[in-house]
Amino acid sequence: MELAEARLKFIEAWGKLGSEWGINRTMAQVHALLMISPEALTTEEIMNELSISRGNANMTLRDLIDWGLVEKQHKTGERKEYFYAEKDVWIIARRVAEERKKRELTPIIKILDQLTEVKGDENDPAFKTFKTSITDINKLAGNVNKTLDTMLKAEENWFFGSILKVFK
Amino acid sequence: MELAEARLKFIEAWGKLGSEWGINRTMAQVHALLMISPEALTTEEIMNELSISRGNANMTLRDLIDWGLVEKQHKTGERKEYFYAEKDVWIIARRVAEERKKRELTPIIKILDQLTEVKGDENDPAFKTFKTSITDINKLAGNVNKTLDTMLKAEENWFFGSILKVFK
DNA sequence: TTTTATTTTCATTTTTTTTTGAAAGTTTAA
DNA sequence: TTAAACTTTCAAAAAAAAATGAAAATAAAA
Numbered sequence: 001m002e003l004a005e006a007r008l009k010f011i012e013a014w015g016k017l018g019s020e021w022g023i024n025r026t027m028a029q030v031h032a033l034l035m036i037s038p039e040a041l042t043t044e045e046i047m048n049e050l051s052i053s054r055g056n057a058n059m060t061l062r063d064l065i066d067w068g069l070v071e072k073q074h075k076t077g078e079r080k081e082y083f084y085a086e087k088d089v090w091i092i093a094r095r096v097a098e099e100r101k102k103r104e105l106t107p108i109i110k111i112l113d114q115l116t117e118v119k120g121d122e123n124d125p126a127f128k129t130f131k132t133s134i135t136d137i138n139k140l141a142g143n144v145n146k147t148l149d150t151m152l153k154a155e156e157n158w159f160f161g162s163i164l165k166v167f168k
Numbered sequence: 169m170e171l172a173e174a175r176l177k178f179i180e181a182w183g184k185l186g187s188e189w190g191i192n193r194t195m196a197q198v199h200a201l202l203m204i205s206p207e208a209l210t211t212e213e214i215m216n217e218l219s220i221s222r223g224n225a226n227m228t229l230r231d232l233i234d235w236g237l238v239e240k241q242h243k244t245g246e247r248k249e250y251f252y253a254e255k256d257v258w259i260i261a262r263r264v265a266e267e268r269k270k271r272e273l274t275p276i277i278k279i280l281d282q283l284t285e286v287k288g289d290e291n292d293p294a295f296k297t298f299k300t301s302i303t304d305i306n307k308l309a310g311n312v313n314k315t316l317d318t319m320l321k322a323e324e325n326w327f328f329g330s331i332l333k334v335f336k
Numbered sequence: 337t338t339t340t341a342t343t344t345t346c347a348t349t350t351t352t353t354t355t356t357g358a359a360a361g362t363t364t365a366a
Numbered sequence: 367t368t369a370a371a372c373t374t375t376c377a378a379a380a381a382a383a384a385a386t387g388a389a390a391a392t393a394a395a396a
Contacts, residue, residue, distance in 0.1 A: 003295055006286040010302065013279045020272050022190040024384070036301050038293035043343080053386045058344060079341060079394065087297070089304040104188050111181045118174040125206035127171055129255070133204050134178065136257040143327055159311055192354075211373080221356045226374060247364070247371060337396100344391070353382070361374065366367100 007036055011050070026052060027060045031069055034085030035092075040073045042080050068095045090156040101148050109145065112138040175204055179218070194220060195228045199237055202253030203260075208241045210248050236263045258324040269316050277313065280306040 001009075011032045018028025029050055034041060041049075047057045061083055064070035069092060073082040086092055115134045120127035151158065169177075179200040186196025197218055202209060209217075215225045229251055232238035237260060241250040254260055283302045288295035319326065 001282070001286050003286055003288045003292075003298060006283050006302075007298060009279065010283055010298075013276060017272060017276050020190050022188050026384075036294075036298045038297040054343085055345075055387065056385050059385090062344090081343080087301060087304075089301075089308045093308060104185060108181060108185050111177065114169065115174050115178055118169050118171055120171045124171075126204075129206040130171060130175060130178075130204045133255060133257075134174075136255075139328070140257045140261060147327075159308075159315075194354080222373085223357065223375075224355050227355095230374090249373080339394105339396070341394075342392080345389090346387100347389105348386085350383105350385070352384080353380105355380070356378085357376100359375085359377105361372105363372080364370090366369080 007033075010036060024060070024063075026050070026056060027063055030057070030060045031064055031085060034064075034070060034083060035087060037085070040082035040084035042082055044080075046083070067099050088156075090159070093159075094152055097148055098152055101145070101152075105141065105145060105148070109138070109141050112141060175201075178204060192228070192231075194218070194224060195231055198225070198228045199232055199253060202232075202238060202251060203255060205253070208250035208252035210250055212248075214251070235267050256324075258327070261327075262320055265316055266320055269313070269320075273309065273313060273316070277306070277309050280309060 011029050014032035014035075015025040015029040018031075019025040030046055030052075033046060033049055043054065043057050043061065046052070046061070047054060050057075052060075061070060064083075064085075065072065068086075070083050070085050073084050075082060086095070112134060116131075116138060118127075118131065118134070120131075122128065179197050182200035182203075183193040183197040186199075187193040198214055198220075201214060201217055211222065211225050211229065214220070214229070215222060218225075220228075229238060232251075232253075233240065236254075238251050238253050241252050243250060254263070280302060284299075284306060286295075286299065286302070288299075290296065
């Protein structure tokens with residue numbers, strides 16, 4: 001396979017994967033494009049490569065910056081902005097985990113904590129089932145949380161190396 | 169907080185979480201409702217509790233069955249079908265992991281493997297960056313895959329117990 | 337300053353996803 | 367059989383999400 005074809009396939013696949021995980025397809029595609037680009041790109045170049053509008057490119061890039069996956073660069077003597085993506089997959093994975101933890105896990109844990117406080121009749125099966133489910137989900141969420149904290153503190157080889165041996 | 173209110177809050181929160189992770193909000197809500205229901209429910213009951221149409225309820229329940237999270241039950245002497253959800257959160261987590269692995273991880277690994285075969289000029293930065301990125305993502309995906317396999321074989325206390333101590 | 341290059345915003349349009357509901361299909365019982 | 371009870375399907379409608387593009391805003395240069 002030629003580079004040009006492979007690049008398009010990767011961008012498409014990354015976009016699809018993103019959309020399956022609740023991430024805007026275009027955002028995932030812009031990320032894919034920047035990940036495989038050795039140099040920082042301008043908004044114009046991104047628009048052309050992916051056939052998207054200026055507005056879309058602008059908003060998507062802002063989101064990617066918010067996620068900590070892309071940074072703005074300025075070239076001396078040049079007026080326009082360039083965008084460059086982090087390329088270390090371990091750092092990328094950690095950033096995504098960190099953001100999703102902050103945006104989704106923390107809020108749901110807060111709600112689950114409140115729901116644990118529900119009052120009712122211990123002999124009512126509806127009450128008992130509710131309480132057990134919430135308590136169990138809360139415990140699982142707490143463990144996911146702890147595991148993510150460990151992951152966020154860990155070095156790259158935490159995942160690529162030692163931990164896997166424990167499973168073997 | 170009263171049970172009725174807590175139930176609604178949980179259903180809402182679970183639906184929101186689902187939609188953030190690419191799972192249809194209604195499907196997550198039906199799942200939530202069944203998880204906190206001690207007894208199996210009829211389509212009719214689910215329609216009423218969540219104010220959804222018969223068609224929607226039917227398709228959503230079928231999907232949940234496909235995911236292995238819900239099962240049909242028949243009560244003797246009764247004609248209509250009842251739906252019951254698995255309540256063990258560890259089993260739920262494993263089923264979801266198993267399905268997403270099959271539906272999303274395996275296909276992307278297949279594509280990444282193909283993309284690793286790309287041919288080009290080793291001195292071309294575009295080629296080098298592409299190859300490095302794909303190779304790294306592929307390695308990470310492979311490790312995620314291995315970890316999930318381990319998780320799928322593991323007992324509940326793999327997650328709730330021992331492994332966490334390794335991190336401490 | 338004023339002009340020009342560039343970025344950002346956001347009301348509107350387009351696309352995608354989800355839901356509806358009524359007709360068709362199926363199963364059991366009379 | 368026929369009818370009643372219940373389930374499934376799917377074209378059409380509605381809702382939600384994403385994208386457009388032109389105007390407004392901003393920033394650098396003349």
